[in-house]
Amino acid sequence: MPVKHIFWPLVRQDFKWQHKSDRVRMSRPWRIAYAIAITMVIVGLTTYGSLVGHTLISAAWYIVLSLPWIAFGTSIASVKHEWKNGTVGWWLSLPISRLQLLTSKFVAALFRVVLIGCGLYCVIGVLGLYTMALQGPFHTDVAGQFLLTGVQWVMLAMAAAPFASAFGMLFVIARSSKVRPAVPLIWIIFVAIWWVAFSQISRFIQTGYRRDTHALYLNLSPNLVYLLLASWILAYLLIRVAARVLDRHLTL
Amino acid sequence: MSKSAIVCQNVTKQYGVKRALSEFTLEIPQGRVVGILGPNGSGKSTLFRLITGLTRAEQGSIHVLGKLPGWRTNCDIAYLPDRARWYANHTVERAFRWAEQFLPGFDRATAERLAEQMHLELDMRAGGMSRGQEARLMLILCIARDVPIIILDEPFAGIDAISRERIIAGLIDHMSGGDRTVLISTHEIHEAEALFDYAVFLDEGRVLLGGDAEQLRSQYGAIHSIQQTLYR
Amino acid sequence: MEERHVGPLTFRLDLSQPLYEQILRQMSSAVARGEIALGEKIPSVRELAQALKINPNTVMHAYKEMEHVGLTETRRGQGTFITTSQERVNQFRTELAKKVIEEFLEKMGSLGYTWSDIEQYVSQYKGGCVR
Numbered sequence: 254m255p256v257k258h259i260f261w262p263l264v265r266q267d268f269k270w271q272h273k274s275d276r277v278r279m280s281r282p283w284r285i286a287y288a289i290a291i292t293m294v295i296v297g298l299t300t301y302g303s304l305v306g307h308t309l310i311s312a313a314w315y316i317v318l319s320l321p322w323i324a325f326g327t328s329i330a331s332v333k334h335e336w337k338n339g340t341v342g343w344w345l346s347l348p349i350s351r352l353q354l355l356t357s358k359f360v361a362a363l364f365r366v367v368l369i370g371c372g373l374y375c376v377i378g379v380l381g382l383y384t385m386a387l388q389g390p391f392h393t394d395v396a397g398q399f400l401l402t403g404v405q406w407v408m409l410a411m412a413a414a415p416f417a418s419a420f421g422m423l424f425v426i427a428r429s430s431k432v433r434p435a436v437p438l439i440w441i442i443f444v445a446i447w448w449v450a451f452s453q454i455s456r457f458i459q460t461g462y463r464r465d466t467h468a469l470y471l472n473l474s475p476n477l478v479y480l481l482l483a484s485w486i487l488a489y490l491l492i493r494v495a496a497r498v499l500d501r502h503l504t505l
Numbered sequence: 506m507s508k509s510a511i512v513c514q515n516v517t518k519q520y521g522v523k524r525a526l527s528e529f530t531l532e533i534p535q536g537r538v539v540g541i542l543g544p545n546g547s548g549k550s551t552l553f554r555l556i557t558g559l560t561r562a563e564q565g566s567i568h569v570l571g572k573l574p575g576w577r578t579n580c581d582i583a584y585l586p587d588r589a590r591w592y593a594n595h596t597v598e599r600a601f602r603w604a605e606q607f608l609p610g611f612d613r614a615t616a617e618r619l620a621e622q623m624h625l626e627l628d629m630r631a632g633g634m635s636r637g638q639e640a641r642l643m644l645i646l647c648i649a650r651d652v653p654i655i656i657l658d659e660p661f662a663g664i665d666a667i668s669r670e671r672i673i674a675g676l677i678d679h680m681s682g683g684d685r686t687v688l689i690s691t692h693e694i695h696e697a698e699a700l701f702d703y704a705v706f707l708d709e710g711r712v713l714l715g716g717d718a719e720q721l722r723s724q725y726g727a728i729h730s731i732q733q734t735l736y737r
Numbered sequence: 738m739e740e741r742h743v744g745p746l747t748f749r750l751d752l753s754q755p756l757y758e759q760i761l762r763q764m765s766s767a768v769a770r771g772e773i774a775l776g777e778k779i780p781s782v783r784e785l786a787q788a789l790k791i792n793p794n795t796v797m798h799a800y801k802e803m804e805h806v807g808l809t810e811t812r813r814g815q816g817t818f819i820t821t822s823q824e825r826v827n828q829f830r831t832e833l834a835k836k837v838i839e840e841f842l843e844k845m846g847s848l849g850y851t852w853s854d855i856e857q858y859v860s861q862y863k864g865g866c867v868r
Contacts, residue, residue, distance in 0.1 A: 536794075537794070538792050677783075678787060680792070698752060699750070699756065699789070699791040699795075700791070702794045718792075718795075719756065719757060719795065719798075722756070723754065727751075727752040
């Protein structure tokens with residue numbers, strides 16, 4: 254069976270995978286009840302906040318900066334899940350190369366990040382417009398700027414996800430391999446890379462604040478493309494290294 | 506029949522300071538049902554993991570149907586890993602669909618026939634199954650495949666007697682004919698020994714004794730009694 | 738050792754002896770005793786393996802041997818049948834009887850009995866014989 258025939262089905266299966274096993278899944282009415290309750294709380298808080306004082310609604314976009322961390326976390330969880338649930342033997346004996354095995358989980362994690370990113374964008378966007386409408390006066394150009402800034406933030410956060418995800422893969426695989434002693438080292442390198450990236454981030458991204466409209470806006474340097482490109486190449490290399498470790502150095 | 510399914514030459518596999526396999530040499534002929542026998546830690550699971558390319562040996566060479574083990578040779582192997590579980594959210598039906606997609610040579614019709622024979626309903630969820638039912642499901646996923654090698658690592662461990670009997674019946678039904686090689690490791694030699702037509706006894710990462718089961722019987726007596734004498 | 742019934746046949750397999758020999762021996766004594774009729778169909782390899790819970794290759798080995806010695810005949814697409822030749826069955830009976838006597842004599846010999854002792858003992862049992 255050619256590899257290409259099982260790669261995408263594998264991505265789909267990794268994408269659909271649920272964090273909690275179905276044993277503890279709630280029944281449908283309960284889930285709906287919780288969804289309604291959470292929505293009500295959020296809408297209530299937003300309404301209260303915007304009526305009582307000026308909330309800096311643009312700051313809500315910072316929430317999407319959690320996306321790389323979500324990528325990191327879900328990547329770790331999706332691999333760990335095979336070990337924890339005792340399915341690792343099935344997973345590893347699939348007739349597909351280690352690189353493809355990991356790439357499928359990687360791609361699935363990125364899809365999930367895109368999905369969550371879009372969801373967050375919609376929720377924050379709607380809440381933001383709602384707040385603006387409550388606080389009034391409502392300017393379409395301000396609203397447009399707000400939504401555009403949101404797009405920039407979300408894209409930026411998503412673009413950082415591959416590196417975080419690849420790093421998570423390497424991290425979780427290293428932990429169950431002979432290179433386990435290198436795990437703290439991997440952490441140090443990871444933190445160092447983030448630190449360098451953030452210390453230099455002002456060269457690529459400038460945030461500004463417009464007092465009149467209470468809007469945070471973003472100025473993106475064209476050089477940012479190089480930074481992101483570098484992070485993607487690094488992500489690819491990390492996945493390759495992780496696949497190599499998975500192939501040669503597992504402690505099963 | 507002269508061809509070998511699996512050849513191991515001087516294989517050494519080490520976990521830290523412990524040697525799981527030590528200059529291990531073994532040749533398994535094609536078309537046999539082979540019992541891989543021995544106490545815990547004798548190297549049975551390690552051997553299987555090396556054959557399926559899950560881990561690598563430090564020394565020596567392994568050949569599976571004449572090729573080096575790896576993900577490519579796994580197309581030819583149906584492998585039941587030790588202490589394996591199945592995806593809890595899968596029903597039997599979904600597991601079969603999964604297998605159709607991911608396991609080369611899986612035959613849906615055979616699987617459904619076996620499921621009926623082993624008393625598994627298609628809408629049962631793995632998460633709600635007993636250990637025995639789950640073991641039967643996983644066994645079906647392995648034996649309903651048209652592949653030259655089947656490897657079952659402790660398929661009877663921790664399973665009720667009825668499930669064990671059904672698994673044995675399913676195996677017998679499916680082993681008949683062909684040049685399919687089946688490797689089974691087990692503790693429950695007494696119940697399974699009549700299944701084997703070839704037996705290999707391992708201890709501390711080496712082969713103690715191996716050969717045609719009928720010859721072993723005529724030379725040494727019952728296989729479980731050989732085990733008792735060997736590991737005294 | 739557990740008795741297992743397969744149709745008219747009864748098998749008792751001892752795991753400490755080669756299984757195919759036991760199947761061969763027990764099948765031929767069933768024929769010799771008339772438990773299974775001439776020309777009657779016997780279970781397929783798979784059925785017998787399933788009933789006895791043993792390896793099908795082992796059963797296959799026994800079946801090949803049975804056919805080789807002329808105890809059974811395989812008809813294409815129909816299965817395996819006991820030979821229809823009464824002559825051959827008689828031959829098997831004689832052979833089985835010979836084997837029993839040989840074993841008996843050997844055992845008696847190993848106990849130190851001479852031929853005349855054995856003759857004397859056997860004649861004492863004459864009345865109590867099965868037939």
